[in-house]
Amino acid sequence: MKIVYVLLGLFIIINYGLLQAGVLRRITARVGKRIGVPFYQPYIDLIKNYAIRSQFSHGVMFYLGPVFRLSGGVGIFLFMPLIFGNEIFSNYSMAGDLILIMYFMFIGMLGMALGAGEGGHPYSIIGITRGLSQFTTVEVPFTLAVISIAIQYQTLSITEIVAAQQGGIMHWTLMTNPLATGAAMLSFLGMMMYAPFNVVNAPQENPLGPPTEFHGTFLGMLQTNRVILGVMEAILFMNLFFGGATNWGILFIKAFLIYFYPVFVGAVFPRYRIDQSIRWFLYLPTALGILAIIFI
Amino acid sequence: MAEEKNYKIIQPDNSEENKFLKPENYKREVTAPDGNTFIVDPLNDYFCDAKPQPHAPNTIKVVEKFLNWARSQSIWVLGFGTGCGSIEIYPLMTPRFDAYRFGVQQRPTPRQSNLMIISGYLSVKTLKRAIRSYEQMQSPKFVMALGSCTINGGMYWDSYNTINRLDHYMPVDVYVAGCMPRPEALLAGFMELKKRIREGKGEGANQYAENFDWYKANQKKIIKDWNMPDYNW
Numbered sequence: 168m169k170i171v172y173v174l175l176g177l178f179i180i181i182n183y184g185l186l187q188a189g190v191l192r193r194i195t196a197r198v199g200k201r202i203g204v205p206f207y208q209p210y211i212d213l214i215k216n217y218a219i220r221s222q223f224s225h226g227v228m229f230y231l232g233p234v235f236r237l238s239g240g241v242g243i244f245l246f247m248p249l250i251f252g253n254e255i256f257s258n259y260s261m262a263g264d265l266i267l268i269m270y271f272m273f274i275g276m277l278g279m280a281l282g283a284g285e286g287g288h289p290y291s292i293i294g295i296t297r298g299l300s301q302f303t304t305v306e307v308p309f310t311l312a313v314i315s316i317a318i319q320y321q322t323l324s325i326t327e328i329v330a331a332q333q334g335g336i337m338h339w340t341l342m343t344n345p346l347a348t349g350a351a352m353l354s355f356l357g358m359m360m361y362a363p364f365n366v367v368n369a370p371q372e373n374p375l376g377p378p379t380e381f382h383g384t385f386l387g388m389l390q391t392n393r394v395i396l397g398v399m400e401a402i403l404f405m406n407l408f409f410g411g412a413t414n415w416g417i418l419f420i421k422a423f424l425i426y427f428y429p430v431f432v433g434a435v436f437p438r439y440r441i442d443q444s445i446r447w448f449l450y451l452p453t454a455l456g457i458l459a460i461i462f463i
Numbered sequence: 464m465a466e467e468k469n470y471k472i473i474q475p476d477n478s479e480e481n482k483f484l485k486p487e488n489y490k491r492e493v494t495a496p497d498g499n500t501f502i503v504d505p506l507n508d509y510f511c512d513a514k515p516q517p518h519a520p521n522t523i524k525v526v527e528k529f530l531n532w533a534r535s536q537s538i539w540v541l542g543f544g545t546g547c548g549s550i551e552i553y554p555l556m557t558p559r560f561d562a563y564r565f566g567v568q569q570r571p572t573p574r575q576s577n578l579m580i581i582s583g584y585l586s587v588k589t590l591k592r593a594i595r596s597y598e599q600m601q602s603p604k605f606v607m608a609l610g611s612c613t614i615n616g617g618m619y620w621d622s623y624n625t626i627n628r629l630d631h632y633m634p635v636d637v638y639v640a641g642c643m644p645r646p647e648a649l650l651a652g653f654m655e656l657k658k659r660i661r662e663g664k665g666e667g668a669n670q671y672a673e674n675f676d677w678y679k680a681n682q683k684k685i686i687k688d689w690n691m692p693d694y695n696w
Contacts, residue, residue, distance in 0.1 A: 222601065
């Protein structure tokens with residue numbers, strides 16, 4: 168019976184993610200003084216990509232790349248408690264799920280590396296090499312922040328971390344452990360891959376990076392994953408640092424605000440080169456992370 | 464230290480079809496790490512030489528109508544910047560014209576694009592690249608041709624190195640006349656294309672597959688140094 172509610176949760180998250188993506192594209196368009204796409208454009212793009220008639224494959228891993236990527240996104244969803252105190256929408260959350268989710272964040276990237284490698288396009292391989300090296304450095308401050316809050320709350324279960332933050336804004340990790348929050352929020356910029364850290368699939372520089380060869384249904388799967396992954400990472404940060412959510416309304420508002428922050432930064436700042444972005448993550452965010460562990 | 468080569472190039476004979484073969488496409492005898500030797504023929508091994516197949520529309524009419532609507536609302540453009548027209552494509556994405564409003568977005572790779580814009584005169588050398596890019600796009604795909612150069616050659620109609628009629632070489636959905644058409648004309652072209660797609664007339668990919676031999680003969684007639692596979696997906 169649980170699986171029905173999990174699928175319902177996934178359905179809600181996908182729809183929310185698509186709408187949010189459309190609204191955010193409209194907001195970035197307004198920053199550029201344009202009107203921008205209709206807010207339902209992500210739906211249409213998705214339908215169109217799934218309806219492409221002809222497809223071809225470069226080999227087995229080319230098929231499996233998007234599958235890995237999507238299973239990474241869905242995997243994060245499966246073990247993420249969405250609504251605190253709600254048995255139905257806690258999904259398969261359990262002790263130590265934080266470690267599992269961090270693992271799922273990387274596995275999609277690795278699967279994509281194999282798929283893009285078999286695609287054979289030079290730009291895909293350049294893109295995925297950059298993606299992996301950037302994501303490795305993004306993980307460093309994030310992992311330090313996670314270690315810090317694991318020490319603080321003496322647990323690796325997300326549900327328990329959320330439970331410890333209940334009782335008003337002063338109990339949030341944001342207030343009780345600002346150093347860890349700072350390190351993690353800076354690494355969040357790299358996770359979402361908006362500017363200045365979007366050199367991985369920089370459309371004007373190396374055409375699209377990893378997904379260059381993916382088309383039709385493959386691309387549709389990657390887009391679906393992008394939607395799930397974006398929202399789920401925002402929800403992960405909401406659970407870890409911003410007190411979680413006790414109902415869907417609060418979840419939507421918090422997830423939107425957290426997701427809006429890298430978009431906002433991206434609309435303002437130009438793009439880093441890959442060597443610059445790697446150095447950036449290893450200086451300030453990592454330093455904050457180390458301080459967060461020292462001063463816990 | 465120079466890398467040791469593990470292959471030996473087999474020089475092609477002087478037949479007519481090998482005349483323009485590029486060195487990287489020569490056959491070669493490769494020695495694998497386990498000591499076996501085998502022959503690699505890049506033109507046959509690295510490219511698919513199967514002819515394109517027409518893909519029938521969805522048999523359920525309502526579904527196909529809905530999908531056509533989605534296709535018309537989400538047009539991903541592969542701007543193939545030839546001639547003077549490419550400079551008219553860039554303003555489309557600026558606040559003044561803002562083609563995003565109509566679901567028109569740019570895509571840097573032919574794999575994900577639906578619409579190819581040939582933006583002006585096509586020299587024979589560029590035609591080769593245009594054909595390869597067009598063939599790499601996935602069905603259903605559309606072609607939009609800008610300017611009088613693609614209709615009848617325009618001011619280049621007696622040029623020694625420029626094609627005159629684009630639709631001898633690939634099926635064209637919409638022509639936008641003018642020399643050069645302004646971005647407003649391009650937007651009008653998009654509207655016309657949307658109408659065509661919604662009516663189910665945007666079947667250029669199938670037309671290309673069904674009349675493949677005719678198109679190929681036309682292309683080979685004008686491209687003298689044909690040194691690529693006949694079809695690459």
